[in-house]
Amino acid sequence: MSQLLKVQNFIVSSDGVAAGEDQDQSLERPFGLDGPERMFAWAGATASWPNRTDPGGSRGLDDYFTRDFHHNIGAEIMGRNKFGPQRGPWSEDEEWRGWWGDEPPFHTPVFVMTHHKRPSFTLSDTTFHFVEGDPATILEQAREAAQGKDVRLGGGVTTIREFLDADLVDTLHVAVSPLKYGSGLRLWESPDELRDRFHLDIVPSPSGVTHHLFWRK
Amino acid sequence: MSQLLKVQNFIVSSDGVAAGEDQDQSLERPFGLDGPERMFAWAGATASWPNRTDPGGSRGLDDYFTRDFHHNIGAEIMGRNKFGPQRGPWSEDEEWRGWWGDEPPFHTPVFVMTHHKRPSFTLSDTTFHFVEGDPATILEQAREAAQGKDVRLGGGVTTIREFLDADLVDTLHVAVSPLKYGSGLRLWESPDELRDRFHLDIVPSPSGVTHHLFWRK
Numbered sequence: 001m002s003q004l005l006k007v008q009n010f011i012v013s014s015d016g017v018a019a020g021e022d023q024d025q026s027l028e029r030p031f032g033l034d035g036p037e038r039m040f041a042w043a044g045a046t047a048s049w050p051n052r053t054d055p056g057g058s059r060g061l062d063d064y065f066t067r068d069f070h071h072n073i074g075a076e077i078m079g080r081n082k083f084g085p086q087r088g089p090w091s092e093d094e095e096w097r098g099w100w101g102d103e104p105p106f107h108t109p110v111f112v113m114t115h116h117k118r119p120s121f122t123l124s125d126t127t128f129h130f131v132e133g134d135p136a137t138i139l140e141q142a143r144e145a146a147q148g149k150d151v152r153l154g155g156g157v158t159t160i161r162e163f164l165d166a167d168l169v170d171t172l173h174v175a176v177s178p179l180k181y182g183s184g185l186r187l188w189e190s191p192d193e194l195r196d197r198f199h200l201d202i203v204p205s206p207s208g209v210t211h212h213l214f215w216r217k
Numbered sequence: 218m219s220q221l222l223k224v225q226n227f228i229v230s231s232d233g234v235a236a237g238e239d240q241d242q243s244l245e246r247p248f249g250l251d252g253p254e255r256m257f258a259w260a261g262a263t264a265s266w267p268n269r270t271d272p273g274g275s276r277g278l279d280d281y282f283t284r285d286f287h288h289n290i291g292a293e294i295m296g297r298n299k300f301g302p303q304r305g306p307w308s309e310d311e312e313w314r315g316w317w318g319d320e321p322p323f324h325t326p327v328f329v330m331t332h333h334k335r336p337s338f339t340l341s342d343t344t345f346h347f348v349e350g351d352p353a354t355i356l357e358q359a360r361e362a363a364q365g366k367d368v369r370l371g372g373g374v375t376t377i378r379e380f381l382d383a384d385l386v387d388t389l390h391v392a393v394s395p396l397k398y399g400s401g402l403r404l405w406e407s408p409d410e411l412r413d414r415f416h417l418d419i420v421p422s423p424s425g426v427t428h429h430l431f432w433r434k
Contacts, residue, residue, distance in 0.1 A: 047432075059388050059432030060418030064281045071284060171276050201277030201423050215264075215276035 003143050004150040006073070007160055007172040009065055010187070011039045011209075014176060017184035018157035024184075025085045030099060033184060039177040042207040050105035061205050065173060069105075074146025076106050077138060079159030080114040083128070090118045097123060106154075109145040111138055113159060135166040157185045167197070172214040220360050221367040223290070224377055224389040226282055227404070228256045228426075231393060234401035235374035241401075242302045247316060250401060256394040259424040267322035278422050282390060286322075291363025293323050294355055296376030297331040300345070307335045314340060326362040328355055330376060352383040374402045384414070389431040 012018045019025070020032025030036075043049055047057035048067035057063070080086075086093045098104060104126040111131050118130040129145075131138055142151045153163055163169050172194075174187065191200065191212050198214035205211060229235045236242070237249025247253075260266055264274030265284035274280070297303075303310045315321060321343040328348050335347040346362075348355055359368045370380055380386050389411075391404065408417065408429050415431035422428060 058416065060416060060430045061420050061428075063432075064285060064430075067285065067288060068281060071288065199275070199277060203278050203420065203422075205420075206418050211278075213277045213281075215280075 003074075003146060003148065004170040005077075005139060005153055005163065005168055006150055007153050007155070007169060007174065008069055009043060009173060009175065010155055010160065011043070011175045011177060012157075012187050013039065013179045013181045013184075015180050015182065016186040016188045016190070017181040018155070018187050019081075019185045021184060022081075025081060027085050030085065033181060038179055042175065042177075042205065042209045045207065058207075061203070061211075062207050062209070065175070065211065068173075070107065072150050073108060073152045074149025075108050075142040076110045076152040076154045077142050077159070077163075078110060078112055078154040079156050080112055081158070082154055082156045083112045083114075089116045094118060097121065098128065109142070110154075111142050111145070113138060135163045135168055139163075139168055157187050160187060164194070170216050172198070172212070174212040174214070175209045176212060178208050220291075220363060220365065221387040222294075222356060222370055222380065222385055223367055224370045224372075224386060224391065225286055226260060226390060226392065227372055227377065228260070228392045228394060229374075229404050230256065230396045230398045230401075232397050232399065233403040233405045233407070234398040235372070235404050236298075236402045238401060239298075242298060244302050247302065250398060255396055259392065259394075259422065259426045262424065275424075278420070278428075279424050279426070282392070282428065285390075287324065289367050290325060290369045291366025292325050292359040293327045293369040293371045294359050294376070294380075295327060295329055295371040296373050297329055298375065299371055299373045300329045300331075306333045311335060314338065315345065326359070327371075328359050328362070330355060352380045352385055356380075356385055374404050377404060381411075387433050389415070389429070391429040391431070392426045393429060395425050 024032030042062050043066050045058050046063040046066045047059050048063050049057065050069055083098055084096050086096060103124045106126045110126055110128045112128055114130050115132055120127055120129045131141060139151065153160060153169060194214055198216055201213040203211040203213065241249030259279050260283055262275050263280040263283045264276050265280050266274065267286055300315055301313050303313060320341045323343040325343065327343055327345050329345055331347050332349055337344055337346045348358060356368065370377060370386060411431055415433055418430040420428040420430065
């Protein structure tokens with residue numbers, strides 16, 4: 001069995017928007033969008049949401065997706081803008097260690113794509129590496145680190161589009177929220193754009209989101 | 218977090234039948250039903266079906282359910298009729314070691330409910346224990362063996378009904394097949410019977426089965 005590259009629990013609006021334009025991201029607005037928590041509410045309501053601190057939560061359809069987050073995952077790849085709002089060289093920003101506090105929810109090596117060098121560091125059982133290269137090269141590094149397990153492609157949207165353009169993605173789970181943003185960075189104009197290369201199950205959830213499950217033909 | 222008791226990937230017909238009547242089970246007819254493989258086809262088509270031997274298989278909605286089979290499970294409880302077609306004392310039948318060959322798909326301790334004593338035995342990384350007692354007592358043994366993980370209630374249908382009657386089940390995933398049997402052992406007349414105690418998500422799959430996801434209120 002080969003090592004898959006998987007997009008999991010990636011959330012977009014009904015018009016395909018996953019983040020604001022590049023200049024809209026800031027420390028206060030990690031997604032550069034108004035009220036992004038409305039898009040994430042379905043995931044936060046589940047029992048298996050990785051950031052859940054209290055017991056409880058739903059165990060219906062949506063929970064299968066949040067529960068699957070760690071299944072057989074040995075590494076994550078993310079774009080620099082998922083890691084933080086900074087741009088350019090790190091120099092003054094090397095104390096930035098991501099949005100996730102001392103216990104990041106990844107628990108594997110994480111490869112952050114950036115043109116700007118920075119030493120690796122470890123928080124709890126997550127180690128962040130800062131790497132430059134084309135998607136295929138970085139996937140190769142992540143696969144090696146994953147030691148036979150699958151690799152999660154964590155986003156953001158620009159990074160996912162780069163890996164889709166390079167035809168390196170094996171499966172995608174995209175949760176489409178009923179919310180509409182009108183402008184911002186889009187994953188797609190329509191999910192139909194991927195149908196030539198992927199099978200697609202479209203699964204409406206009682207929570208209001210519609211899960212889109214793609215796997216390679 | 219408490220240890221859940223979970224029914225997973227349990228399959229019934231559209232009229233709630235999961236097995237033939239008691240006397241209809243035999244070595245040749247483990248389910249005592251005509252053509253039960255038609256009810257299981259959705260699961261066998263997925264990439265994560267535990268018994269899959271060749272690569273390939275679908276990675277859409279149905280695969281989330283088969284993929285979840287081992288998630289945080291530390292023990293299984295099953296009725297004697299899931300373990301084999303024999304009735305009464307084991308004496309001549311102690312060479313029967315289940316339907317699953319040398320590599321059973323459980324990989325945990327399994328507690329087989331029976332009034333008839335028999336020594337435990339191990340096949341690969343699955344150990345079968347033969348235990349007598351009411352559901353609460355057996356669940357206690359299984360929880361201890363599961364070492365903090367959840368316990369799977371594997372069936373058959375009579376066993377699941379016993380644990381439901383004792384109000385010990387926390388979550389159920391029941392896949393309802395479009396097939397109708399008319400007679401046999403039923404899980405329910407209607408899934409609505411469980412709505413007083415459980416939340417219910419009803420999720421139609423493109424494969425034709427309808428997943429019913431219950432979790433305790």
